[in-house]
Amino acid sequence: MPDVLLVTCAWFPEGEPGAGVLDAALRERGVTSAWARWDDPSVDWAAARLVAVRATWDYVARLEEFLAWATAVEPPLLNGAATFRWNTDKAYLLDLARAGLPVVPTRAADTEAAVGRAVAELGVAVVKPRVGADGNGVQIVTAAERFVPDQPGPWIVQPLVESVRETGETSVFVFEGVPVSQVDKRPGPGEIRVHEHRGGTSTPVPLDASAASRAEAAVLACGVVLGDRPAYARVDLMRGGEGWWVSEVELTEPGLYLDVLPGNAAPFADLVVDRLGRGPGG
DSSP states (O other), rough: OOOOEEOOOOOOOSSSTEEEEEEEEHHHTOEEEEEEETTOOOOGGGGGEEEEEOOOOOOGGGGGHHHHHHHOOOOSSSHHHHHHHTTTTTTTTHHHHTTTTTTOOOOOOHHHHHHHHHHHHHHHEEEEESOOTTTTOOEEEETTTTOOOOSOOOOOEEEOOTTHHHHEEEEEETTEEEEEEEEEEOTTTTTOOOOOGGGGEEEEEEEOOHHHHHHHHHHHHHHHHHHHSSSSEEEEEETTEEEEEEEEEEEOOOOOOTTTTTGGHHHHHHHHHHHHHTTTOO
């Protein structure tokens, strides 16, 4: 059994895009690793010294099954099942707002009528499924429209942050509480979603001090809410108000963008080495 199992899904059996640079970084540090599907019943997760979720992007349709798997895998699982349960429901943004973090203003809506009321107050809103990934089910809704969901609820409702149309989002990668790198993501024409398959682009940029500070604060706030600081995170930010608003804090399966930012492999591998040195449970 390798030292660390890197968890993926059937969509990416060889690992996340750019996985080879992470494999190499681990080898350089004397760490043996292998990629394994989270739903493969033949995998002996308990035999690994460490388990790190990397590309389990099919969990949305099987959330309870995924969370049951994560619960069974602990303790060698980085970030952990309780963090995953909290983080896979976008209503976690409300917890972070209550903790004092500047997030994109967010309202939870359990029914279509509740979505309609929130949109009426905001005028123009972005509605997202509370459990969702890849931009699926994201809709722009105006007060003059009746909300007809693309995806089942419940949902979160947020004001449309106009800066996303021109400047998009930026993502800061945080390992062991330290921001190390940044990617700017721009939407394609007529879109607010920055995903590449929707026409978006991702470009590595130097780490911006203000974005790094906001990302560091976001991870600290997650630690306060959860009672334990996450080992790794990707913090997505938008320009709002007079600075950065946090739009997402990805703690469950944050893509490392290794295909465009291969330098992320080294700090992630260093994190793994550190956690292996701490012994069972990290």
